[in-house]
Amino acid sequence: MERISILVVDDEAVIREGLKRILDSGRFAVEACQSGQRAIELLQEHEFDLIVTDLKMPGMNGIEVLTAVKTLQPDVPVIMITGYASVDTAVEAMKCGAVDYITKPFTPEQFLEKLERALEQRHQLLDEMYLKKEISSHHGFNRFVGESKEMQKVYRRIIQVAATTSTVLITGESGTGKELVARAIHDNGPRREQPFVAVDCSALAENLLESELFGHVKGSFTGAVQTKVGLFKVADGGTLFLDEVSNISLSTQAKLLRAFQERQITPIGGTQPVPINIHLIAATNRNLRTMVGEGAFREDLFFRLNVIPIDLPPLRERKGDVPLLIQHFLRRFSVAIGKEIRGVAPDAMAMLEAYAYPGNVREVENIIERAVVLAEGDIISREDLDQFDSAGGNEPRREETFFGARIPVTAEELKEMKRHIRGQAVEEIEKAFLISALKRNNCNVTKAAEETGILRTNFQGMLKRLGISSRTQMEL
Numbered sequence: 001m002e003r004i005s006i007l008v009v010d011d012e013a014v015i016r017e018g019l020k021r022i023l024d025s026g027r028f029a030v031e032a033c034q035s036g037q038r039a040i041e042l043l044q045e046h047e048f049d050l051i052v053t054d055l056k057m058p059g060m061n062g063i064e065v066l067t068a069v070k071t072l073q074p075d076v077p078v079i080m081i082t083g084y085a086s087v088d089t090a091v092e093a094m095k096c097g098a099v100d101y102i103t104k105p106f107t108p109e110q111f112l113e114k115l116e117r118a119l120e121q122r123h124q125l126l127d128e129m130y131l132k133k134e135i136s137s138h139h140g141f142n143r144f145v146g147e148s149k150e151m152q153k154v155y156r157r158i159i160q161v162a163a164t165t166s167t168v169l170i171t172g173e174s175g176t177g178k179e180l181v182a183r184a185i186h187d188n189g190p191r192r193e194q195p196f197v198a199v200d201c202s203a204l205a206e207n208l209l210e211s212e213l214f215g216h217v218k219g220s221f222t223g224a225v226q227t228k229v230g231l232f233k234v235a236d237g238g239t240l241f242l243d244e245v246s247n248i249s250l251s252t253q254a255k256l257l258r259a260f261q262e263r264q265i266t267p268i269g270g271t272q273p274v275p276i277n278i279h280l281i282a283a284t285n286r287n288l289r290t291m292v293g294e295g296a297f298r299e300d301l302f303f304r305l306n307v308i309p310i311d312l313p314p315l316r317e318r319k320g321d322v323p324l325l326i327q328h329f330l331r332r333f334s335v336a337i338g339k340e341i342r343g344v345a346p347d348a349m350a351m352l353e354a355y356a357y358p359g360n361v362r363e364v365e366n367i368i369e370r371a372v373v374l375a376e377g378d379i380i381s382r383e384d385l386d387q388f389d390s391a392g393g394n395e396p397r398r399e400e401t402f403f404g405a406r407i408p409v410t411a412e413e414l415k416e417m418k419r420h421i422r423g424q425a426v427e428e429i430e431k432a433f434l435i436s437a438l439k440r441n442n443c444n445v446t447k448a449a450e451e452t453g454i455l456r457t458n459f460q461g462m463l464k465r466l467g468i469s470s471r472t473q474m475e476l
Contacts, residue, residue: 004119005046007034008080008161009039009053009065015104019052022108024269028353034058036068043072049131050118055093055101057080063093077118100213118328143180145328145361148318151326154181157310162188164402167260168284169305172312174410177284179243180308182193191279195237197231202247202455213266214259220269223444225232230275232265239279246297247455257301285453294415315357322353327363329368329382337372344380351382359451407436411453431466432457438468 006028008019016032021031031046033039038061051069055062066078080093080101090231094101099118102111110269115422144151161168170178179198186196200475204212207221215230232240242248256343259265260280264273274360282305291297315322326344334341344352357363371384407429418426433452449459463469 003027003029004049006031006050006052006115007039007042007046007048009051009057009062011035011054011057015054015081018109022111028126036065036355039065040068041100043068049122050115050130051076051078052115053080054080055080055200055348063096065098066098075122075401077122078119079114090435093437116167120408123289145273145325146318146321148313148321148325150313150318152396154312157308159188161185161308161310164308165190165279167279167307168281168310169288169308170281170310170312171287172283173314173360174453175221175286175360176314177361178285178310178312180363181312182239182241182243182283184242185281187240189279191238193233196241198237198243199231199240200239200243200432202244202450202453203309204456206249206252206458209248211235214265214267215270215274216268217270220267222268227267230265230267232259233274235278236316237278239281240251242280242282244284244453245282246284246288246291246453250296250298253298253301257298257304260301260304285410290347295339311370319353321358322364323349325364326352326368328363329343330372333369333372338373339375340378341372341375341380342378345382348382348385351385359472390411405430409437409440409452410420414452418422427466430462431468434466434468 004027006023008030010016010019010032011034012338016034020032025049031042033042033047036053036057039051040060042048051065053062053065062080062082066080069078071075074316076303077099078097079106080098082101083104091101099121100114102114107293132361144155158181166181168185170181182198183196188190199212201209201210210389211224211228211230213230213232215228216224218224218227235459263277264275266273271398288297288306289303292299292302315325323452327350330341352367359366367385368380371380375384408417414430417429434448437448437452438445441451445459445463449456452459454462
């Protein structure tokens with residue numbers, strides 16, 4: 001194992017020798033010198049993993065050594081040694097780039113604790129630098145906006161998975177960017193030159209979905225006026241992305257499982273199987289394990305899909321990325337709409353950063369596009385953010401509630417709430433759920449169904465069953 005290289009700079013021989021004894025193990029390789037001038041010579045000749053320097057030395061002091069380190073080896077952490085009377089100066093040194101300081105006299109345990117902390121910070125920095133370098137050498141990562149630790153985990157997993165053809169299951173709430181992840185995996189994989197075919201499994205009724213996936217022969221059913229090639233075959237050699245796979249019926253799930261296992265499909269009305277060669281990526285905003293327990297999703301298909309899981313964090317769990325997303329969409333829509341928007345007013349930015357974003361990145365995009373369109377000046381103001389209630393002052397629009405409980409926004413949340421209520425309350429919460437979804441989507445049934453994770457036909461069936469008429473929708 002390669003040893004950790006440490007440079008000790010101190011004009012006192014007792015300190016130099018004492019630190020060398022503390023670090024006397026096979027893990028460290030220690031170089032020691034008595035002046036800042038000699039330290040610079042060594043920095044020009046060798047690379048180090050850590051620098052430990054005294055603050056007060058004749059000739060060149062510790063601050064000057066620190067400045068030289070930041071020029072010659074900028075990524076190397078520096079620990080400053082100081083006396084009690086010079087603590088203020090040591091704090092100033094940290095402002096200049098030192099990672100820590102230790103006051104004399106100190107124990108070996110105190111020094112080693114500081115050293116381990118500094119080395120861990122260096123390890124994290126190098127890891128982030130390596131990841132950024134990896135990302136810059138891959139395709140499609142420019143579509144992502146986010147530097148949080150949560151997103152760095154996602155980036156690492158994409159890079160790991162892209163080199164393989166293992167089946168991937170992407171999970172995450174609506175609007176978190178599941179299709180972006182799927183495309184990044186495809187764009188960086190061995191099939192990048194082949195088709196990427198995306199299928200929205202929530203947008204089609206069962207018989208239409210099977211026809212889209214497997215194809216059909218002419219005359220196999222009413223309306224089949226010509227033979228149709230299925231998307232499995234269109235994606236042959238490339239990647240098939242099944243979005244919102246949780247909406248597929250049990251009967252279609254059985255046919256999918258057979259296709260994956262046998263690596264062949266039979267078009268509707270056909271008799272001859274057709275071989276397929278695809279990289280399968282699936283995505284869902286629902287918990288498939290829970291659905292398996294409820295009998296709504298096949299366990300064998302779940303295990304077939306869940307080979308490599310990638311879970312996308314909701315925006316509320318990576319709030320540090322919100323300002324980056326705001327600036328990204330601000331630049332994009334300023335150009336697209338033809339307005340010179342220079343930024344966001346501080347009070348408006350504070351509101352945007354405090355908001356929960358139940359619609360995740362997609363909601364940030366919508367809010368900023370609307371704000372750019374409505375902005376009368378070159379700075380986005382609070383008044384331009386009509387996603388907030390004007391009557392509510394500076395506070396973001398509050399989540400709708402039902403007898404004190406938050407109204408669910410997805411089918412999964414609705415199902416969970418219904419487990420804890422009985423009788424007439426079930427119907428009432430279903431009504432509240434549908435009306436809330438329609439309000440959020442301007443009474444667009446298709447969009448409301450998509451957001452909640454329910455098939456459009458099923459969503460319409462619930463509206464009919466609960467007596468929510470088109471007139472009611474117009475009055476929302």
